[in-house]
Structure formats: C-alpha cells, structure tokens
Amino acid sequence: MSGKRVLIAGASRGIGLALAAGFLREGAQVALLARTPEPLAAAAARLSEAFGAERVQAFPADCAEEAAWPAIVDNLNAAWGGLDVVVANVGDGRGTQDALSDAACFGEAWRMNFTTAEVTARATLPLLEASGGSLLFVSSIAGLEAIGAPTDYSVAKSALIALTKQMARRLAPQVRVNCLAPGNVLFPGGSWDNKIKNDHERVARIIEATVPMKRFGTPEEMADAALFLCSERARFITGACLVVDGGQTVSVF
Numbered sequence: 001m002s003g004k005r006v007l008i009a010g011a012s013r014g015i016g017l018a019l020a021a022g023f024l025r026e027g028a029q030v031a032l033l034a035r036t037p038e039p040l041a042a043a044a045a046r047l048s049e050a051f052g053a054e055r056v057q058a059f060p061a062d063c064a065e066e067a068a069w070p071a072i073v074d075n076l077n078a079a080w081g082g083l084d085v086v087v088a089n090v091g092d093g094r095g096t097q098d099a100l101s102d103a104a105c106f107g108e109a110w111r112m113n114f115t116t117a118e119v120t121a122r123a124t125l126p127l128l129e130a131s132g133g134s135l136l137f138v139s140s141i142a143g144l145e146a147i148g149a150p151t152d153y154s155v156a157k158s159a160l161i162a163l164t165k166q167m168a169r170r171l172a173p174q175v176r177v178n179c180l181a182p183g184n185v186l187f188p189g190g191s192w193d194n195k196i197k198n199d200h201e202r203v204a205r206i207i208e209a210t211v212p213m214k215r216f217g218t219p220e221e222m223a224d225a226a227l228f229l230c231s232e233r234a235r236f237i238t239g240a241c242l243v244v245d246g247g248q249t250v251s252v253f
Contacts (some may be wrong), residue, residue: 183245
C-alpha cells in the first residue's frame, strides 16, 4: 500500500479507525471522514503522532450529504492528486425488533446504512476511475441471513451487497468493487459493548451458541481482510462479498 491514497468514511472508531491504522501501517496516505468532529479530531491526532501528520487528513462531514462532497474532493485533489482506494464504512445496527419498523425509523436506517455508501461511491468514483482504483463497501452478515438483527438495518446491508455486484460488473476492469461482511465485532462504544454492559451473561451465551469460533471478532481482523481486498494481491477479485464472522453464517456467497 506504499504511497496509495485512501479515503475511509466512518473512520473515527471501531472498524474504520482500525482500517485507517492498517492502511497507514502499510505505507498509505489516509483521509478520515466522520460526522462528529471531536472523536474524528482525536483519532486523526493519534494517527498523526504514530504515522506522521503529512500522511493523515480529516474531514468532519456527513457523507450522506451530497453537498459536503465537492469540497472534500477538491481538497484531496489539491493535496494528493486523486484517490486509489475508497472504503464506505458508515453504519449503525441499532433499531427495533418490529417485523417492519415505521417509516421514519426505516428511512433513517436506510440513510445511515445505504445512502451513506451510495453517496460516497458517487462522489469518489471519478477519482477511482482516473486511478484505476478500488472501492470497498462494508456490509454485514445481517445482509446475508436473518440472524435477529433489525429488519431495516438488514435490508440496507443486503442492498449494499447487491450494489457491489452491480457496480463491479459495470466498472471492470477499470475499478474493482468488493464488499466486506463482518460478523460480531467488539470495540469500545460499539453496540456489542453496550449490550455486554447491560447483560454480560446473555451476550456470552449468544456468542457461545451462534459463533463456532466462540468469540467476537476484532476491528483489526476486519481491517486485515479489507486491506487484502483493496491490495494488489486481490487484483483478480471484484464483485465479491468476503464474510469474516467466525463461521456464524451458512450462506454461500
């Protein structure tokens, strides 16, 4: 990844932050994007100290807002002359257990889990076409099977997998488009962290019963898989959905 120009949306914590550190460790330049300025600034400061401020940029913005993107793209073009890798990582698995949530809840889940990725892809695609780069969507195993996750979240993540396959077919061989489907990932402040605080024993039983590897995944393990998909070692892989879930799902994709 030496010298590669990378943008990660949803990069202030969890998988996104691990992705940023992973790409930087491999020699890339990384732009972090997130909605909330304070944690984004803190993450950028830590990464700048570890890897050099000249290799890190940060943009506080809601990536579902198309109006935010022209300034981001202009800044990246001015600083780096383009992009080689884009990772659309924004998502939120919180929701109700209704069979079909009300219109407001469903719309918000769709915006958070699909529109963010759609708009990110549309805004950055010209840069990836120019560089012959790679686009990665972060979906979820909830988009593959009915595993008890909220319906609206699961539907949006399933749509991301479909978007991956459609774009990959139409953009090959110039741009590779792939998807990562994480399983249960534990990190501070994440949904599983909150569930553990509320009922540690119940969560332990769930993981023991449903995950053959008998544990949570880590953000770093998700980042390792994502780095592979975005690297030259995966240069013949496009339109794929890589499941990283400790064996929890049984669908073949």
